Amino acid sequence: MPTTLITGASTGIGAVYARRFAARGHNLVLVARSAEKLGDLGAELRAAHDISVEIIAADLTDPAQLATVEARLRSGDAIDVLVNNAGAALLGPFAGADPARMAQLLSLNVTAPTLLASAAVGGMVKRGSGAIINIGSVVSFMPAVFPGIYAATKAYLLTFSQGLAAELGPKGVYVQAVLPAATRTDIWTKAGADLAKIPNLMEVDDLVDAALIGFDRRETVTIPPLGDAGLWDAFETARAILPSGLGGAPAERYRRSA
Numbered sequence: 001m002p003t004t005l006i007t008g009a010s011t012g013i014g015a016v017y018a019r020r021f022a023a024r025g026h027n028l029v030l031v032a033r034s035a036e037k038l039g040d041l042g043a044e045l046r047a048a049h050d051i052s053v054e055i056i057a058a059d060l061t062d063p064a065q066l067a068t069v070e071a072r073l074r075s076g077d078a079i080d081v082l083v084n085n086a087g088a089a090l091l092g093p094f095a096g097a098d099p100a101r102m103a104q105l106l107s108l109n110v111t112a113p114t115l116l117a118s119a120a121v122g123g124m125v126k127r128g129s130g131a132i133i134n135i136g137s138v139v140s141f142m143p144a145v146f147p148g149i150y151a152a153t154k155a156y157l158l159t160f161s162q163g164l165a166a167e168l169g170p171k172g173v174y175v176q177a178v179l180p181a182a183t184r185t186d187i188w189t190k191a192g193a194d195l196a197k198i199p200n201l202m203e204v205d206d207l208v209d210a211a212l213i214g215f216d217r218r219e220t221v222t223i224p225p226l227g228d229a230g231l232w233d234a235f236e237t238a239r240a241i242l243p244s245g246l247g248g249a250p251a252e253r254y255r256r257s258a
């Protein structure tokens, strides 16, 4: 039976991933701060699916607690799938934002998934198999609509995932970035937004079920609400073409006329 470690499994998107991987017969390692919620979910999934469920109550913004999750990824029963899902949003402009809250967001949305992936890949590469799912966001394409650093943390996860996919794909490790649009979870009220004012909310079960279709197809980037796949292909084609031939002399348009 494969084993899947999910961060942010106590509620929202992570809890639905836990239910879906449990239904696929995976053993689980569930991570979040709320031990009670993880315990309740774990007990329910053990009973329903005859799987083993480990609970790690950890605040991923705390380096020592993050290290316990890294240690679990490096030792014990092999982790076949890592779902880097735990995250938070910080709304409002960058100017005037609280530096301590920004540092905490960077710890949770950037540092933690990076170090957890680092801890997971050693064993995956050795075994020649495994998967890492990173939960990004479509806001990484909308920096002007989402000022502040939340969109930038999610842009990091997209670029990070694409780089990892290029490096690890040939070694048998599959990497997927999932980019949800607004989804009905508690993240927005926790960030101080009124959920009732957010248009086009996707239901969380629909989001995860669509993301898992992308997972089963081994897509590198899955954007569940995107109907026209050609738009993404055009975007990626432009991204691939843009850097070709760059370097050397400044372009003509950046030379001052004498």
Ligand SMILES: NC(=O)c1ccc[n+]([C@@H]2O[C@H](COP(=O)([O-])OP(=O)(O)OC[C@H]3O[C@@H](n4cnc5c(N)ncnc54)[C@H](OP(=O)(O)O)[C@@H]3O)[C@@H](O)[C@H]2O)c1
Pocket: 007, 008, 009, 010, 011, 012, 013, 014, 031, 032, 033, 034, 035, 037, 058, 059, 060, 061, 085, 086, 087, 088, 089, 108, 135, 136, 137, 138, 179, 180, 181, 182, 183, 184, 185, 186, 187, 188, 190
């Ligand atoms: N909902 C959306 O509209 C949306 C859209 C795009 C992307 N996303 C991304 O999807 C992911 C999941 O978000 P969600 O919408 O499911 O939010 P959510 O309902 O607020 O769940 C967040 C999860 O992360 C955990 N978490 C938060 N801070 C943590 C910390 N310091 N240490 C450990 N775990 C922590 C929470 O558990 P505890 O509180 O128990 O620790 C919870 O399980 C995030 O990365 C988010 O950025 C969401």
